[in-house]
Amino acid sequence: MIVTLTPNPSIDRAVLIDALRRGEVHRASSSRIDPGGKGVNVSRALAAQGGSTVAVLPSGGPEGHLLEELLDAAGVAYASVPVRGSVRMNISVLEPDGTTTKLNEPGPDLSADEVEALLATTLERAAGAGAARGAEWVVGCGSLPPGAPTELYAVLVSRVRERGGRVAIDSSGAPFAAAVAAKPHLIKPNHEELAELVDHELPTLGDVRDAARELVRSGIDVVAVSLGGDGALLVTADECAHARATITAPQSTVGAGDCMLAGLLHGLSTGLDPADALMTGVTWGAAAVTLPGSRVPTPDDLDGIRAVLSREPDLDRVLS
Ligand SMILES: Nc1ncnc2c1ncn2[C@@H]1O[C@H](COP(=O)(O)OP(=O)(O)O)[C@@H](O)[C@H]1O
Numbered sequence: 001m002i003v004t005l006t007p008n009p010s011i012d013r014a015v016l017i018d019a020l021r022r023g024e025v026h027r028a029s030s031s032r033i034d035p036g037g038k039g040v041n042v043s044r045a046l047a048a049q050g051g052s053t054v055a056v057l058p059s060g061g062p063e064g065h066l067l068e069e070l071l072d073a074a075g076v077a078y079a080s081v082p083v084r085g086s087v088r089m090n091i092s093v094l095e096p097d098g099t100t101t102k103l104n105e106p107g108p109d110l111s112a113d114e115v116e117a118l119l120a121t122t123l124e125r126a127a128g129a130g131a132a133r134g135a136e137w138v139v140g141c142g143s144l145p146p147g148a149p150t151e152l153y154a155v156l157v158s159r160v161r162e163r164g165g166r167v168a169i170d171s172s173g174a175p176f177a178a179a180v181a182a183k184p185h186l187i188k189p190n191h192e193e194l195a196e197l198v199d200h201e202l203p204t205l206g207d208v209r210d211a212a213r214e215l216v217r218s219g220i221d222v223v224a225v226s227l228g229g230d231g232a233l234l235v236t237a238d239e240c241a242h243a244r245a246t247i248t249a250p251q252s253t254v255g256a257g258d259c260m261l262a263g264l265l266h267g268l269s270t271g272l273d274p275a276d277a278l279m280t281g282v283t284w285g286a287a288a289v290t291l292p293g294s295r296v297p298t299p300d301d302l303d304g305i306r307a308v309l310s311r312e313p314d315l316d317r318v319l320s
């Protein structure tokens with residue numbers, strides 16, 4: 001069982017237009033809505049592949065109702081914490097060449113009680129997950145809504161660790177930095193988020209490897225860095241592996257990182273070694289890019305995606 005916490009979930013609306021021109025009226029040729037937010041997407045991707053998961057999230061307002069309806073329709077188990085504010089709506093503008101422009105709302109203003117209820121629900125779900133030591137992983141993902149303390153993920157990390165569980169974090173900015181200082185077992189920054197964490201540019205795969213190693217030395221077991229079309233790099237105390245899958249018809253990158261993290265955790269929780277789990281992650285991430293909006297891949301969608309693994313990556317590779 002993998003328990004995800006998404007403090008700031010969303011309804012994701014994706015609209016397809018011919019080309020984005022600032023200040024003009026655009027007529028969309030198609031649009032779709034999906035349940036969203038990074039942890040919600042991790043749970044959706046796991047559920048779509050038959051994995052056991054529950055998504056913990058705040059729910060309020062008409063968007064909260066819609067989010068729950070969409071999760072019910074998708075067969076994704078969730079535990080919602082009622083909140084006074086409304087779940088946000090995030091918009092992705094997609095162009096035919098795959099360019100994606102995202103407009104993310106801030107989300108509801110959470111009270112201290114609502115934040116505490118989210119943390120308590122996550123830990124209850126993790127403890128009651130069935131496995132001898134509770135959930136295999138607790139995963140905290142995405143931005144924090146207004147009102148939530150910067151330390152929310154750091155508190156999650158400490159509480160899961162105190163209970164002997166394993167915890168993964170994927171976020172950005174100050175909440176991510178605070179969580180990293182609390183030493184989660186696994187983090188999944190993308191290229192930009194890793195550069196922000198170590199506070200310098202990372203033009204090559206070797207630079208990414210060095211930055212990830214620095215974090216591993218500080219006490220994080222697994223650092224998996226998603227690198228868009230350049231695949232992903234995984235660093236532990238013993239190894240460094242790179243995996244990449246080439247796709248021919250990209251549709252939408254929204255949620256690809258979340259699918260990559262879901263595949264990686266699924267692989268680790270089913271006993272794969274970290275490099276093979278990385279292959280699963282990269283396959284799920286690349287498959288997500290071939291799908292519209294933030295649709296998550298089903299087993300059929302993985303057919304034809306071939307990831308290539310290197311346990312001795314080309315460290316001079318310049319990243320796009
Ligand atoms: N253009 C692409 N071609 C192939 N795979 C891709 C592409 N873009 C993303 N991916 C896959 O999706 C994963 C996540 O993408 P990335 O953009 O790094 O994540 P995030 O959404 O967190 O920024 C990558 O590790 C890779 O496996």
Ligand SMILES: O=P(O)(O)OC[C@H]1O[C@](O)(COP(=O)(O)O)[C@@H](O)[C@@H]1O
Nearest residue numbers: 036037038090142143254255256257
């Ligand atoms: O919490 P944040 O950082 O605002 O991100 C939320 C958005 O990210 C997503 O989880 C998609 O993730 P990507 O960053 O991988 O496109 C959406 O479902 C959601 O709208």
